Amino acid sequence: MHIKSIHIIPLFFFLNLALFAQLNPEDSIKYANFKKEKLYKNKAVYFLSIRKKTAIKTEQQWILYFKNELKKYKKNTEDVTYINYILAKLYSDSEQYKESNKIANYLLENKQDFYSESLTCDLLYLLGNNYEKEADIQNLLEIIKQKTKYCNVEMYQFYRLYSKMGLPKRALKSYRVYINSLDQTKQTKYNWAQHTNNIGFYFQKDNQIDSAFYYYNKALDLILDYKKEAPYKKNSKREKEVLFWVGLIKGNIGDCYKKYGNYKKAITFLNEEQKSAKIFYKGSSSKWYGEKYYWEQVADCYLKLKNYKLAKIYIDSLFIYNDRLKYYNLKKQYYKGLKVTDSVNLYTELYNKINDSVITNKKLDLNKTLINFLDLEFSIIEKLHEIKAIKSENINTKKQLHLYVALFSLAIVTVLILVYFFYQKKKQTKIISSQKNIIESNLEEKNILLKELQHRVKNNLQTIKSLLTMRLKSIKSEKAKETIQHSINRIAVLSKIHHKLYDNNNNLNTIHLDEYINEIVLDLKTFYDQNKNVEFKLNIQENIFIHIDQTVTIGLIINELVTNSYKYAFINKDKNNIIAIFFTRNNDKLFFKYTDNGVGFDVNKKTKSMGIYLIKRLINQLGSDAKFASSSNGMEVSFDFIDKSSY
Template structure:
């Protein structure tokens, strides 16, 4: 009886501790944003933000983003550079968590350029964010550079390639590399490490369509995780418990997907539902793809069991940033659903969607994989070469030590002779090794140069085709104009044609340039004005136009809005600024960009704007379009009414 009483007391204590921990966790999750706002300085807020176990449990990432933006704005106003950097680190992490990888990368690259001025925690976060962003953007060469920098800073021990091979669909190669690199680093008594290891190996086997073998590995991973969680001799922090729950949800989700692949649908459904519920509350964006994939497998299992309503509910869920492969799987399941309910028209629609997606993917994927593999293999070979050199150095040092101990017992004459021979052999070895390394470097350089040439050719071809397609759109608009009698419709079609030509001219300039990343704006503006003049044949030919944009270059994201803005402004001047006589007409265009700051100004000496300018600003299609384009450049349009004619200007970055 005494023994049972002790067991009962231990059980009660365990339940009490778990309830207390759960309450502490719930209180922390519910008040994490409030705690963040109650802190007095940026360092304290930084610690709360990255120290919160699950910061999105109560408040969404968008709520956090709005709050951080307010503090960032205040820090910029007070010119507190240290606080500005900390808030930008948080902002980069938030964009990454939201799946807005382009925005996150832009911020992280800005911080990366000031890496020496950041503290060690901020450096680690910035490099990890860039690592994750480049993986999601499939920029694996840049991802490898970041990982090398992490190794140099002591954040990671070596440069891993297995996850990159997995992203490229080479699951068997990824699994072999993962086993070779990770297995030797895990201790036999490290239950949590063994759970992660077998879970990863099992997932690679599942992705390689080896469901039975994968199921065995995944069950082994779950068993190790249960051992870790049930070991009360080792206290666990909140963070460790939270990460264990996430790992368990990942493993159970992968076990369930194996059951679906094996046709065991009823066993899969509860595991998938539990996995989705846990992973959906994770603050890490890396679990979003798993939530989407588990949801699709859950829909598949319900569909096979003819639970049509449950299957359709899962397929109707709208996810942000869904991948192409997930879109294909979702379309396939929707087509199968409509087939089963005998709605063949809808089924055909989703089959056709998949065919279009697969055709587009087939054209792009081979070139992408070829380019990325060249970079990865080159880097991997360099890494392996360095490891062999280091190992050879270690072996040589050991040999020299042994030889020195033996040589002390040999005659001086023999010692001199041996050292002479060793010196000569070392020179020959170094010479041969140098020739081999030079040949290897030359071969790798040749591979990389060929890859870059192929990339430039593909980009030029893409810009050429886009320009041809836009010219076809312009021709269609011209054809429509000839078949239209309404004057207002003809004017609208001509304006649309002019805008299409402005965009087509951007792509023409790009594929004609040696540098495909920027456009020289002086020549572009001159060509654009000639194009506009060809549309307005009765006006604009006597106007004196001055263009001051020499030496200014813009990337395509800025050049297209600028081209459309100029198209609208010049067209408006030709149509309205000189209604009676344009002999004394003047137009001045000024565009400059120094570093991160730019300035644009457009003036003419025409009749100016009417008195009801504010009304026209909101009703005119052209002015509304200009305002939206300026907003796209993250700026605000200014209209000066205090000069003769009209003046438009704005700053941009």
């Protein structure tokens, strides 16, 4: 007995060593913390973050383990809740969606006081993923509605559901909206390869094979370029992901070759996808969800090539999946090729029985589901636009911060000037009554100046208020947030004019440039021509539409340039004063030129002023550099830039 115990202890020790040898160092630490931790609220965090759980136990063994844990912790409600949450995740990972949904719905229906927002949202996300994989659109819509109440509003990927509902055109439109919602500056060639592939997928779903083939090949070029340029390590996770996507795109190209009737080439490309998927999912607890589709497509190709021996191997591989409709259809085609009539009739009958039921159910639910779906998508997009109005996409933090500081400083100086004039007016009215006529004359002049200054201030303050409001949500420092909020409140008192740019109801992304510039010029001409007669010559190419962000910047640049001309260039009122604005497009590039026939200025000296500095910074924001030229006959400013809406 003593001898046996000596051998048992080393055996247990080596079994543990073997177990940890199968785990990567990060998973080993998480598993050790999971075993050490006593509260299941914390144990759940460690366990669910282990990437290769099946290296320790199989999925079913883990399920049995946690069922036993339920019995052990049955007196502690909080521990039982988190154990059930883990079970719901495990059932979902093993594609036992009904069991997973049953537990998750029970937990949501019996919410406890200790439930955090994070746990509630995690359960909703779990149910949403399950319903999506089951193609249960009605229940999924309800989950999305609940997520908008309890979780952060996000751009839900509606295009995937439109695709499942058999609406590829609407899916493609929704997907383009999703792409536009992303931060374009953070999209790499890897990301664009994925986006381009997905666009091809929706064209394929719409049976536009030529368009799909074009986008798939474009996606392949992008991913291969990224593969050459990307600085990832060999055999790293990123390399496996890239190789997986290379295979996936090739598989999609294989689908197109199948549609074209080139079945041999289709099989070659489909096998490339299967090969890359095997490498990517090797040693992972996750599964390749495209495997069933791969068997179907290759089986169909071999049937078309009349290679029934190989076709049967792939068809039989489909039996393990719970998709009898496609399995029966391929069996029917297989026996039809072999001319076995009885088997053809049998599988035709089985196929029609299931197919009729599926079609009937889909017809009954589709209209109601689509109406609810469109209403939900509209409400979420509406909320996203509200959020977007107060949150800035951080394209170039450093440049934008400098611009904010410059604009804010200009606003403070302007406000101080206004306060000074008001103070002087009040002081002079009270103290120097004997000089009333002189004071009233001076005040009249000052009031004219105040009106001019106030008009400029309101435009600038509205822009500053919007910019600062958008930045407010992304600032973490409470002290900084308080400072900016005070500034916003003070500026809001002075700002009374609604920015005309946002009156455009037709399109939230682009503005008609010709109409926009004419409107700005008309307002400025109406305002400034009280003192000087200036002729505007506008040469704006028709039908130019540019991105709303760039439109705001163009408006600010024109406002600054015209103001500068009126204030400093046209000293002689009797002279035929002219301002010319030229704007044209050449493909994606836009060219802008501004000239006046005023007195000009010293370029080297004047470019250091705040106004010219601000103009240069605004032009820099468009991704360009300003070209200044000046003489006694006037001045010229020109630059070109890429239209952001063409990306």
